[in-house]
Amino acid sequence: MSPSSSDPRARRAKQLKWAAAIIMVVLAIAGGLLGLRSPMLHQYEYQEDVYLSLNGSAIVYVTASIPALVALHGMDLPVDPSAPVDRVKLRALFSGPGVTASSISMWRRHGRRFASVRVDTADVRRLSEALPFERCTFEFARSKTGYRFVEHVGPAATLPVGRVGWSGDELVGYRWHIPSKIDSHNTLEVNFLRGNILVWEQSLAARQAGVPLRMDVDMQPQSILYRTLWLFGLSAASAMAVVVLFLWWIVRKGRPRAAKHLRRAGPKYPHS
Numbered sequence: 001m002s003p004s005s006s007d008p009r010a011r012r013a014k015q016l017k018w019a020a021a022i023i024m025v026v027l028a029i030a031g032g033l034l035g036l037r038s039p040m041l042h043q044y045e046y047q048e049d050v051y052l053s054l055n056g057s058a059i060v061y062v063t064a065s066i067p068a069l070v071a072l073h074g075m076d077l078p079v080d081p082s083a084p085v086d087r088v089k090l091r092a093l094f095s096g097p098g099v100t101a102s103s104i105s106m107w108r109r110h111g112r113r114f115a116s117v118r119v120d121t122a123d124v125r126r127l128s129e130a131l132p133f134e135r136c137t138f139e140f141a142r143s144k145t146g147y148r149f150v151e152h153v154g155p156a157a158t159l160p161v162g163r164v165g166w167s168g169d170e171l172v173g174y175r176w177h178i179p180s181k182i183d184s185h186n187t188l189e190v191n192f193l194r195g196n197i198l199v200w201e202q203s204l205a206a207r208q209a210g211v212p213l214r215m216d217v218d219m220q221p222q223s224i225l226y227r228t229l230w231l232f233g234l235s236a237a238s239a240m241a242v243v244v245l246f247l248w249w250i251v252r253k254g255r256p257r258a259a260k261h262l263r264r265a266g267p268k269y270p271h272s
Contacts, residue, residue: 043109045170045204046072050124051177052149054223056140058124062094062132063116065109067164068172071208073132074157079164081113094119096130111165124149145183146220149176155210170204174215183218196224 046064064072067079075093077085087104094101094117103118119130124140127133135154140147153174178196185192191199200215207213 042171042173044173045166046172046207047175048173049175049177052124052140052179054147054179054219054221056124057122058120058127060119060121060127061116062119063114065112065114065164067112067161067166068170068204069115069132070157070159071161072156072172073135074159075131079112079161081108081111085113085115090115090117093131096126098123098126099130101130142221143218146180146218148216148218149178150214150216153207153213153215156208158208158210166204168205172202172204172207174200174213176215176217178217178219179223181220181222181224183220185217186215 044063046068047062049061049063051059051061066077066081066085069075070077070079075090077090077093085106087106090104091101098121100120101117102120103116105116107114119127119132121127125138127138128136135156137152137154139150142148151174176198178198180196182192182196182198185198187198187200191201193199198215198217200213202211202213
């Protein structure tokens with residue numbers, strides 16, 4: 001028998017290492033199940049994220065390539081990736097009566113220039129007064145059980161952009177962050193994500209061709225913010241309690257073996 005196999009300290013250290021490894025694997029799997037299942041992890045050519053509030057206000061993040069903004073919304077912007085984009089002009093294109101654009105960021109991907117713009121409005125129904133949404137209609141009103149939100153996406157501008165590197169499999173994505181419990185919706189069930197997120201997808205070719213897209217949701221009148229925070233805190237506390245109990249069990253399991261080993265060894269200096 002090797003010294004390390006009979007040493008209670010070495011055995012205990014080995015057990016703690018195995019416990020730490022198991023905990024890391026469990027947390028990684030839990031994180032994947034809770035947060036990584038999302039079709040919006042795809043790289044969309046055009047994407048809208050709508051953060052709706054029960055008072056009718058909304059924050060919208062539009063993330064798209066410059067060629068997509070030109071083709072779908074008719075924006076007067078350079079599609080050449082080496083040409084500079086006027087941020088002041090871009091902000092003005094996304095603004096309108098009751099609609100304010102801000103927080104513009106830009107980068108390149110697949111040889112095309114992309115932009116992300118934040119749009120704020122106190123009334124989501126007024127989004128259609130800004131150029132990127134003028135071909136859409138928005139409905140937000142009380143229903144029998146809560147609120148109903150509907151968006152009709154109309155025809156695209158279909159401006160030609162030339163050869164910009166599109167392969168034909170580019171996608172357009174719409175994601176809604178709903179502030180209360182969802183009663184019904186018209187997207188695929190697989191696109192109803194955790195955290196009250198609804199996703200609709202359409203091919204860029206279909207969007208350019210003006211294939212109609214209708215999105216709707218019925219929601220309850222009570223916000224889920226506090227309920228979500230409470231459940232998250234409770235889940236985190238429960239997970240920590242499990243980790244602490246598991247480590248305590250590992251440590252306690254090693255103590256009797258150490259005591260038994262010392263009893264077998266006997267005292268180092270026997271009594272006279």
